[in-house]
Amino acid sequence: MSGSGLGAIAAAVITVVLAFVTGIAALTGATPPSCAPAAAATTGGAGVVGGFDAEQITNAAAITGVATRLGLPRRAAVIAVATAITESSLRNVAHGDAAGPDSRGLFQQRAPWGPESVRMDPVGAAELFLTGGRGGQPGLVDIPDWETLPLAQAAQAVQRSAFPHRYAAHEATAQALVGVACVPDGDGLPEAGAVELPEGFTLPPGTSPQVVAAVTWALAQLGTWYSYGGDCTAARSGDPARRCDCSSLTMRAYSAAEIDLPRTTLGQVHAGRAVIDPSRLRAGDLVFIPGSQGTMASPRHLGLAIGDGLIVHAPGTGQQVRLARISDWSGQIAAIRRVVG
CATH class of the missing domain: 3.90.1720.10 (endopeptidase domain like (from Nostoc punctiforme))
Structure with a gap:
């Protein structure tokens, strides 16, 4: 033509x-929608920050953005990002392991959590982690006192991992990544x-x-x-x-x-x-x-x-x-x- x-x-x-x-x-x-004052995750930047590459920083920003949009405090983003670092190194992993062959995505969520297309979408996976799975699995906000629990305990209450101690090691890193993401x-x-x-x-x-x-x-x-x-x-x-x-x-x-x-x-x-x-x-x-x-x-x-x-x-x-x-x-x-x- x-x-x-x-x-x-x-x-x-x-x-x-x-x-x-x-x-x-x-x-x-x-x-206009109600615009309560809140930090919003950055959607920009280039290069490597703190040893994390563009893919990883993008995924951390996506998680932070979901927490912000849901009106959750910064602590929710920190817990979620630390969990994703532990589970997938902040990479959108398209395979599981021997313990969970159907695990997928940033949070390595298994099939009962929801469709693979949702678990493989960083935004969708973050929503599942924060608000709960399609099969009734509790999300972070369903955990009593999640805001005041130690990070590892809060993450474990959602993930039910065989290695619950691993989450705490990434708390400081998650705080730094969320800090980079939380800008106007x-x-x-x-x-x-x-x-x-x-x-x-x-x-x-x-x-x-x-x-x-x-x-x-x-x-x-x-x-x-x-x-x-x-x-x-x-x-x-x-x-x-x-x-x-x-x-x-x-x-x-x-x-x-x-x-x-x-x-x-x-x-x-x-x-x-x-x-x-x-x-x-x-x-x-x-x-x-x-x-x-x-x-x-x-x-x-x-x-x-x-x-x-x-x-x-x-x-x-x-x-x-x-x-x-x-x-x-x-x-x-x-x-x-x-x-x-």
């Missing part, structure tokens, strides 16, 4: 999407005026079908409320667990194009290939900035370029998924990654 034909299709699809978004907002009279969220930018798609907006000629799918999906989330740690699977449902944060928005957008991205900004900043010259930015590129607590070397916020000098992103707590001008991010762009092409 020609680039002009693809652009016409994209324009039609986007028009339908925006009509849907506007209609939903009018029907729901969208109001958000794009760190001054509040800007509303940015709307230009009338008759189309994606640039020659845009790949995968980018068309990703951008169209992301634009369908406009006006939905940000929720740190939300998986972005049902942003209009009213469930904070299903709303979007900056990295789940881009991850799910590309999932709609049948492309897998890492869950967090930390992982996505290594996805695809680098675009060194910002003037070569094109629709579908991931654009990274420091955010409220990051740096140019360790960006903690991102958006999805859609062309015409615009980006769609989930800015931070108390804000809605919205458009921004690339010029508003000028001078702060830490990285650009091209996922397609």
Whole structure:
């Protein structure tokens, strides 16, 4: 299909999407979620911290994000991260051992805990550990006095390991990892005026079908409320667990194009290939900035370029998924990654 034909299709699809978004907002009279002051896990950074690599830090951040989203105190994240270090070295292990051949994931949860797809999802596995298994297994919050119990005792009450003494050895490390993760969220930018798609907006000629799918999906989330740690699977449902944060928005957008991205900004900043010259930015590129607590070397916020000098992103707590001008991010762009092409 020609680039002009693809652009016409994209324009039609986007028009339908925006009509849907506007209609939903009018029907729901969208109001912000309750935003209690709470630490939120970072979704950015690069390199190795304290001997842990990007995969491990990403998983620790995912666990911390779930605890934050559930409104649990920091202690819950520390216990959960220490448990995952003990069980899997913070790696999403796809196999068990002689004692538990069906054990899977960060917490090495066995089949009765839930579907393998959930146990192999860092966010899903953390939810199981904290709130309980599908087969009635108690989660951390079900354990009496879990907040004041020694870490090893609290972890063992959930895991029922043959080696309960091992959890305590990782408490200090878990505290450090959660400390890295628990920073304020958000794009760190001054509040800007509303940015709307230009009338008759189309994606640039020659845009790949995968980018068309990703951008169209992301634009369908406009006006939905940000929720740190939300998986972005049902942003209009009213469930904070299903709303979007900056990295789940881009991850799910590309999932709609049948492309897998890492869950967090930390992982996505290594996805695809680098675009060194910002003037070569094109629709579908991931654009990274420091955010409220990051740096140019360790960006903690991102958006999805859609062309015409615009980006769609989930800015931070108390804000809605919205458009921004690339010029508003000028001078702060830490990285650009091209996922397609």
